[in-house]
Amino acid sequence: MMEIDIRERKIGLRFLDCGKAEIWLWAPYVIAVSVLLPDQDLKLPMLKQEFGYWFLQTDQIRETYEYGFEISHSDETTQNQSEIKQLRRADPASVFQKNGVNGYSTALNLKSFNWTDQNRKGMCLADFVIYELHTGTFTPNGDFASIEQKLDYLVDLGITAIEIMPVSQFPGGRNWGYDGVYPFAVQNTYGGPMSLQHLVNACHEKGLAVILDVVYNHMGPEGNYFNDFGPYFTNKYQTPWGNAINFDDADCDPVRHYFIENVLMWFRDFHIDALRLDAVHAIKDFSTKHILAEIKQYVAQLSAWSKRNHYLIVELDLNDNKYINPLAEKGYGMDAQWIDEFHHALRVTAGQPQQGYYSDFNGIEDLAKSFHDAYVYDGQYSPHRKKKFGIKATENEGEQFVVFSQNHDQVGNRMLGERTSKLVSFEMLKLMAAAVICSPFLPLIFMGEEYGETNPFQFFISHSDKDLVEAVRKGRKAEFAAFHDDQNIPDPQSEETFNRAKLNWDNLKKEKHQLLYTYYKSIIKLRKSLPALSKLNRNHLNVDVFKDQNCLILNRWEEKQKIICLMNFSRQQQILCVT
Amino acid sequence: MMEIDIRERKIGLRFLDCGKAEIWLWAPYVIAVSVLLPDQDLKLPMLKQEFGYWFLQTDQIRETYEYGFEISHSDETTQNQSEIKQLRRADPASVFQKNGVNGYSTALNLKSFNWTDQNRKGMCLADFVIYELHTGTFTPNGDFASIEQKLDYLVDLGITAIEIMPVSQFPGGRNWGYDGVYPFAVQNTYGGPMSLQHLVNACHEKGLAVILDVVYNHMGPEGNYFNDFGPYFTNKYQTPWGNAINFDDADCDPVRHYFIENVLMWFRDFHIDALRLDAVHAIKDFSTKHILAEIKQYVAQLSAWSKRNHYLIVELDLNDNKYINPLAEKGYGMDAQWIDEFHHALRVTAGQPQQGYYSDFNGIEDLAKSFHDAYVYDGQYSPHRKKKFGIKATENEGEQFVVFSQNHDQVGNRMLGERTSKLVSFEMLKLMAAAVICSPFLPLIFMGEEYGETNPFQFFISHSDKDLVEAVRKGRKAEFAAFHDDQNIPDPQSEETFNRAKLNWDNLKKEKHQLLYTYYKSIIKLRKSLPALSKLNRNHLNVDVFKDQNCLILNRWEEKQKIICLMNFSRQQQILCVT
Structure with a gap:
């Protein structure tokens, strides 16, 4: 199985420190994949890896280049013949779609931003x-x-x-x-x-x-090409948006990987x-x-590493x-x-x-x-x-x-x-x-x-x-x-x-x-x-209800401080008997 | 909600000590239900209860009588008119179908058997x-x-x-x-x-x-009239047998009740x-x-009561x-x-x-x-x-x-x-x-x-x-x-x-x-x-594997006793070096 490294995104395209681009794509049932660079008129074949992944490291892709994939499926036809069907698609892990959902992807280096918040640990949730x-x-x-x-x-x-x-x-x-x-x-x-x-x-x-x-819990209906790449969805469960995302059926590991990488990207690369x-009730997972x-386990790892x-x-x-x-x-x-x-x-x-x-x-x-x-x-x-x-x-x-x-x-x-x-x-x-x-x-x-x-x-x-x-x-x-x-x-x-x-x-x-x-x-x-x-x-709190008056008193305290919130939801003045 | 009493089955028909029969049926969306006694040519209307249950207590049903239900549905037709549709069905909680799945149910008193095992506590699982x-x-x-x-x-x-x-x-x-x-x-x-x-x-x-x-996890296809009574199934989940049994969708409580009662019946009335x-992996329940x-909670209650x-x-x-x-x-x-x-x-x-x-x-x-x-x-x-x-x-x-x-x-x-x-x-x-x-x-x-x-x-x-x-x-x-x-x-x-x-x-x-x-x-x-x-x-055990010889040695011990099981799965004599 592909290992997740909390420090580096291993899906889609990223730039290495040496300037080369590294691309990972999951497409388990296709017979060939190439990276397309339309403006350079180039087509770079990807190498098949374990577990349905495809890989390419290249110095021919620079920041802001547009790119996509040509994926080749073998279509079973009659009499055991098969035809090769080719599709041109943007990167399902693209970080930028300059021309929208049907355009090519843009190669960007998310690490080039000059952050000025490096010393920030982050706020406490309670605040x-x-x-x-x-x-x-x-x-x-x-x-x-x-x-x-x-x-x-x-x-x-x-x-x-x-x-x-x-x-x-x-x-x-x-x-x-x-x-x-x-x-x-x-x-x-x-x-x-x-x-x-x-x-x-x-x-x-x-x-x-x-x-x-x-x-x-789902993906949108338009510009959704996930089925061309692999079983991102399963018909085991129905959601309001159709088949559920595949978190526990066959081939679910790379789908899980994809979303874990997504979580990590927002925290790590976008702060x-x-x-x-x-x-999340519509995420169906009996694993x-x-x-x-x-996700929590990886986020805890990231937090330990990022100190945030x-x-x-x-x-x-x-x-x-x-x-x-x-x-x-x-x-x-x-x-x-x-x-x-x-x-x-x-x-x-x-x-x-x-x-x-x-x-x-x-x-x-x-x-x-x-x-x-x-x-x-x-x-x-x-x-x-x-x-x-x-x-x-x-x-x-x-x-x-x-x-x-x-x-x-x-x-x-x-x-x-x-x-x-x-x-x-x-x-x-x-x-x-x-x-x-x-x-x-x-x-x-x-x-x-x-x-x-x-x-x-x-x-x-x-x-x-x-x-x-x-x-x-x-x-x-x-x-x-x-x-x-x-x-x-x-x-x-x-x-x-x-x-x-x-x-x-x-x-x-x-x-x-x-x-x-x-x-x-x-x-x-x-x-x-x-x-x-x-x-x-939550233990330093009580609530008194005055049902007929549609009022309540919320009492909260901390050490010697006590707060009394009187809330009158009726539309008139009320007299409350407080004991 | 209908309360479960571990001592008495409150679904289907049972005989009270006084000889009367008590019948409970869950049919939330029907407009009327009667108990049919075909041999007596009788039809006894049931009373509607909370949460879609119907109830009848009567002295007109004796042991071995055949019985069933006449359930009346209101069928929506054009122009806000509606027609009454009537169905004759056996009891979904019948304890005996003398003439098979399409016949009437038979009223039996499961308590009339003369048990001679009253002092039995039951064996330990390990035995x-x-x-x-x-x-x-x-x-x-x-x-x-x-x-x-x-x-x-x-x-x-x-x-x-x-x-x-x-x-x-x-x-x-x-x-x-x-x-x-x-x-x-x-x-x-x-x-x-x-x-x-x-x-x-x-x-x-x-x-x-x-x-x-x-x-x-499912019911059979033939003689399956559950849908005439209520939402026993849900299309939220698919199983190898079609829609899953409804353990967590709307109206699931009476379905859960039905199966809990089933568990209790086998232990209590059949020993x-x-x-x-x-x-059980095909039981889909996100509750x-x-x-x-x-089920376990009720069985633990029953066990405390039955001392078994x-x-x-x-x-x-x-x-x-x-x-x-x-x-x-x-x-x-x-x-x-x-x-x-x-x-x-x-x-x-x-x-x-x-x-x-x-x-x-x-x-x-x-x-x-x-x-x-x-x-x-x-x-x-x-x-x-x-x-x-x-x-x-x-x-x-x-x-x-x-x-x-x-x-x-x-x-x-x-x-x-x-x-x-x-x-x-x-x-x-x-x-x-x-x-x-x-x-x-x-x-x-x-x-x-x-x-x-x-x-x-x-x-x-x-x-x-x-x-x-x-x-x-x-x-x-x-x-x-x-x-x-x-x-x-x-x-x-x-x-x-x-x-x-x-x-x-x-x-x-x-x-x-x-x-x-x-x-x-x-x-x-x-x-x-x-x-x-x-x-x-499991801690007093180890296994030595001899892969090339397709042999293993299973060692198990308890206090001073030690057992060595030599297992030779190859088709010939093997010499194993044991250290």
Whole structure:
């Protein structure tokens, strides 16, 4: 089996110190592979290695050259004859697709960036105050360089970590990022890999950590050529996106290798502080060692070598603390997980109707439970899931849970993509912010939330395949069929939908928005300055619920300091009897 | 959620002490259910309960009455109209199908049997010497009563536990048992439930334990009406038999309940000593608590209440000791597992070609590894599986592994179903027996092996659906297509195939067969009488391999006793240098 060296990426193309390029490709069932250099009109045959890998070391490739592969398959035809079929493909481990998903790959040296953050060890997880942003809509220009212009603003707000929605190369220029098909390539329209390195470096200079959202549960539909190379997928398991990624079927080792290398690349070559792994419940792996546990092992190795903190945070729709328990306790060793149930309980408490997945939540009592136990469902029957759900997570630390009052999904998966600012009163916005920021968990703010952005954040794509576009449109309509309001479903392919999602920074000049911004800033400052709030000790906490008044009192303390948060979710004054 | 009471079965029909019958049925999406009593011309409506259950308590049902259900579905038709569709079905938790899979169920009181084994606590697992048998072909009559006639023979041989291939009601009279469709019903052609109770009681009187093979990974194709009742299956996972049983999707709790009740019934009402759970790697369950772990919890409760040993042994094609580690160590708590790799290594060592799944095994070194480590693959790359496979099982006890030189699968899944007696020399048969019986694991003998039965054990069925029969025939042909020998593939539906599989007890009268029998008897006696063999201490063992001579020396010891087993798998005399 190919050995993983945490210090060097051994998949795709990298430049050696001597200037030569080394290329590794996994293509177990092809009969020949050559590296194509279209601008040099060269074709360099690769050498077959063990376990289906192909290899080439050459001095004919220089930085910025375009390259690709010519792969030859033997096609069985009638009468035991076979024909050679040749395909031209970009590198599935390409780090840059200058001309998008259907173009050639660009040879880049990720090591040539001049980092100025060398002495940074990284922040403690407990200190993360997270700001989730989508590169394309966070700024008018929609690229990494423009994010840098906003860093002072974020620092002023009190943010300590930005979380960037996925940047792996996706088709077109408008996409949430979950349709990526080159996990190693940084989106060309955002500025590509060097520009991301520049952004991360700038963040570190300002004391900000960077979390990157990565997708290891599926690949996008357009520009997805993985099946031409090897069995990256298996039909053993079905996911919402079709066949699952092959983490445990025949030939799974090189697929696992591919994703482990991907994790290592972001931490090592991009100085990313934490990865946010998308929907890991959709990663199907019955192996003796779960892929997440294996990823953790390599990340721990890397951390020991790099002397930096590298965190793994998972989006997880299972109340199963096996994922966040340490490897030594037979957990998967993830550092933290998103906890949507806090959000659902908070939204219902704030008055949103108990529809869809909100139907499992009853409001203030569930919110209190989540403050206390993180998971609302820890073994009870869930009517929405139609089964008993969850387990207690009593022993897990507060910093192992990420909470929010909104995020890209909770906003964008509504038919009209309304932010909370369009759904609840101004006063309720402040209360929801306090609930999140005063929680004993890691708070996450969705871009624009801090000043009450009113623009929607709807689902958008820019595929070039017309049938696919139609399929996505139909899918959205089917999802919202219950609303009987086909006319008003935003068209995901339309540029308008994308433009509407952009933050309107002019709002900040208006008094009400400025007021909310100042409120967020103050409460974040409070969280950071008071040990009773900043120490995420789940044992130094209790919650008193006043169900009829829709109020709760969250008590948190640390040494002699005691904080009492009174939260009144009713729309009127309440008198609470406190004993 | 319906609570499980380990003392009483709360699914299907049971008689209360007062003589009334109580019936529970799970049918969440039907609009009405009645109990049908065809001979009494009665129809008794059931009452709807929580979570999709239906209930009836009545004094109108007596023992031996036939009964079934009339279930009413609402069929959506055009223009929001709906039609009521009615189906007549037997009880999915029936304990007896007198007239087979398509007949009515029979009301029986499983408590009316007069047990004479009340003081039996049960054997220690380490003392199991297992004899696997198929009820239909073990004796000329092919029923439970005839097995009783052979118990003295088995006791004389030294057997301590019989393992009965599945007896849950299957279509027709000829079947290995893995096509069962009424997991609670005991096959009518074998004699039904009372006859099985009688057999178990007789075994216990003679000091024999009884292991029952049960199938929780799929249901058979014919007579399978589960979908009329509820979502027993899910398309989230694919198994070799189609959609997986629903252990973790919506509505899984009642399905889990159903199988837990099944486990409890065998132990409590049939006094079964151990269950052998078929192919548990095909049970797909991503729940927080795996169904096997939940089964273990209830069995532990039952054991505390019944004051008897109840063992769970799994067939497992994963070298993953998570399954057999204790619940307290986050394992699934199974007591033991089959270890096919010992068999494969032994067969290759004995000279069988390295084809198919034998291709992963190199002979004597792998056999030595299995003696020592149980798992041959404990992390290495497996060429046959095309992935790294397994984990070390260093801490597990010897009695947690069941080994064999043949079993129903390893014989019957060959195209011609040849037993080892037809494949290797007479002397090699003896050596293979010694390898199994002198191992630090639990030995299993397949019926007839002990005297070198020469009849084949081929795959047989007796379905009534012609298309299904044709599909099975085609499946067998496809499985053995590589042999290019279509003509000679035995017809699974033919009665001849079944008859050929019956043991020919006349063989025992022949000298050679008698000799082998005596050999087995002697070596089993040795195992039981010498602590160095009977104590399954994996640390008191080492193996010396002589690769070029195809020999090994297995050393085992206990206190001052030391046993040296010299095994020469070559076909000639060898001189070994022992240091």
